[in-house]
Amino acid sequence: MNSQTIQEHPTKTNQRRVAVATIIGTTIEWYDFFIYATAAGLVFAQLFFTPAGDQIGLLLAFASVGISFLFRPLGAFLAGHFGDKLGRRAMLVLTLLLMGGATTLVGVLPTYETAGVLAPVLLLLLRILQGISAGGEWGGAVLMAVEHAPRNRRARAGSFPQMGVPLGMLLASGVIALMTGVISPGQAFVEWGWRVPFLLSFVLIVVGYFVRRAVDESPVFQQIAERKQQSKVPVVELFRRHWLLVVLAALVFAGNNAAGYMATGGFITNYATAEQYGVGLGRTPVLLAITGAAALWLVFTLISGPLADTIGRKKTYLIGFGCQVVTVFPLFWLINTGNIWALMLGLALFTVGLGFSYGPQAAWYSEIFPASVRFSGVSISYAIGAILGGAFAPTIATWLVQQTGTTVSVSAYLLVLTLISIGAVLMLRDRTGIDLSIDNQAEQETGATIFSAAKVSPARSSDAEKTVV
Template sequence: MSSKYKNDSVVHPEITTSAAERRRVVAATTIGTAIEWYDYFLYASVAGLVFHKLMFGPLEGGLAAVISFATVGISFLFRPLGAFLAGHYGDKLGRRLVLMVTLFTMGGATALIGLLPTYDSIGVAAPILLVLLRILQGVSAGGEWGGAVLLAVEHAPAKKRGLYGAGPQIGVPAGLLLSSGVLAVMNAIAPGEAFLEWGWRVPFLFSIVLVGIGYYIRRGVEESPVFEELVEITEHEAKHPLKVLFREHTPLVFIAALVFAGNGTVGYMTTGGYIQNYATNTEGLAMDRGGVLIAVTLSAASWMVFTLFAGFISDYLGRRNTYILGFILQAIGVFALFPLVNTGDMMKLTIALLGLTVGLGLTYGQQSAMYAELFPASIRASGVSITYAIGSLLGGAFAPMIAAALVRATGSTTAVTGYLVSATIVGLIAAMILRDRTRIPLGRDHEADQASGHFLFSKV
């Protein structure tokens, strides 16, 4: 950990909220983020299980799966748009407002997917409408994360920033757990053809209930104290935060994005629906759909645990050291993944997915705190949101489609393993380039420190 910031006695005048309010903020951002990502991951899972059959009727064989996974990736192309909008208005109007807008946008698009007719009913209009709704999900996801993590981290005391910031991070595997769990329940209620006919729709329509819960939870949360300080003194407000961000911090944005890309590429093997499709495909392993969904649900629970642990331990080891450990463990999990999955044994598949979540959690839980500590207060929402969106685009966006294309081209998963290991190495190198800034003051009075010293080779 950098000695410049590790002293527990550092005073942070921006933290003025009570411990009870900080707990409410963490609960609201965690639960709200889980609901948002339930919607997002639900699509990815159903793309691998259902959409390649029902929405892309004339496409045969592996090509249908590739195109279906491409629709998963298309949403990532629009995450930067959501990040630009959310970052700009998050720096101008506040983090809380952005979170309410993204919640309703995501939930509305998800519910409409549940009502969408199939290709057999309306022809080519079905995949077109599906893609449009997926784009709305992408815009929403691009704006959600930055607002949620800044509310959590900017309310947190300096020495617990990683732990508080792990709340919204937990929301992501919680969304996977919830979506996989609901799909597993519906697979049991409506097995076989019933699942294809109507069972898959119920989890999408259930989003209406979850949006109502998310609104109720988020409406009472106070705005970030850092943002409130910024609006009190107008000279600290960046009139054009996006322009300032790219003029002064472009290298930082892309190197920090590569850190997340190293995690996202591997994580989207399950969150993007690839493993679910690969394991259950009748032309391949033909494993039981219900069993695979249960295995993914268990892995999501494990991912939550290690994500929380990463946030907690990063407050002591530092963000950078936690990343280095995490990427090493992630590489080990990647090497073991397909040799175990390819056995076709459900227990070994479960072990593979559980093992993978150790490294995934340890390269994810500290992400909120690390990103918040990288950018000056006046442009922080823009910096965090856009860096995350670019990292998602470089990493998770088309990872399932690339994996499907590699298997289709080579006939084996060896190339996929090489692809995932390469992404992990890139993430590791990017994390090692960045200087550890754990516990750097986040308030407006420290913008000079916040704007410099980002890289290990730069002057302090």
């Protein structure tokens, strides 16, 4: 198997199979992740952190959301190490099972009322397992998508696993809205309704397992394995030779992750529905608004893929972060009107930037790291970026509102993180179309940042690369 075969002759059938497998698996993974964040904003403070009181309990509930991010690097290190040595597909199946098992167990946990301090301890342990799984999931999914794709369609192919995030949020918000509004409204949701979305994960995991098992291994890894060119210790090699790329790639993600995870996740759900320090809107309308925002985030993520293949990764990112800069303040101005339609409008405007600064990430990350350490590079950069961005964004936002009495402080916080990400984007070169195979390892290791002496020109697409996913 040579690089010509890898880059220029992927079959339509195989590309479609990979696209379906990555988007279904990633959607299930992030459904699991987001139902926890939503439940934390709605009921976990009173169910698991009762003695702390309302405000501190809420901070603890959001902190339990963030603690999983601290364990994402561990998952990224483990999945990256074995993904670069043993293959992408095996890690995808393993992370899916780990996430699904932890999520299902959350649905059967005892609360503080019945188990005392053991209840929050078990909750945190399961959240840690979710973090380890999420840390390894993303890298494997995007590499399967991008490394199977022709070079002139990589951003489009890479946007499929990216769409799993808004799809997972849409599914999570929709299921919880159904539970709060129809099946278990009011106190019934607190008593038992919140468990159903977690238990539903078991069914989804079974579906995802069989879909992912049917996908072929990445052609790039097949080539590496055939030539026995796997790195002995990929993570050590990554940080010894490419630490700057890891730092910059992580910073690129931080601004998007903070905005996406906080603004359309647990914080806004809680702030918009809270009576004491929030807006006081109904749970179900707010959840429906967030579900709609997730659908729009999906649309803009989908659009950003072909755009990034046309104008490049960097320009698409700058468009996305530019939109984010101009909407971080209007988002909360509209929410603070107390009108559900204004909240919907604010979220809709905000999703433009979220989609355009997330869709091209899979392709760009894959193109800046060399083949032998690519799984480790993309996974660890993503995990660190999540810690710097979204890990404690809901906790920080809640604390800022409690201390300042205004959401202006939250908007300013998001603005600073977005500007940092813009700086990191400007420091990375756009390497659209570079050969991803092991044959091009030397070129992959040069010219990735503005600090590099060599500048790598994007490879041009051939007629044979016009296969559509």
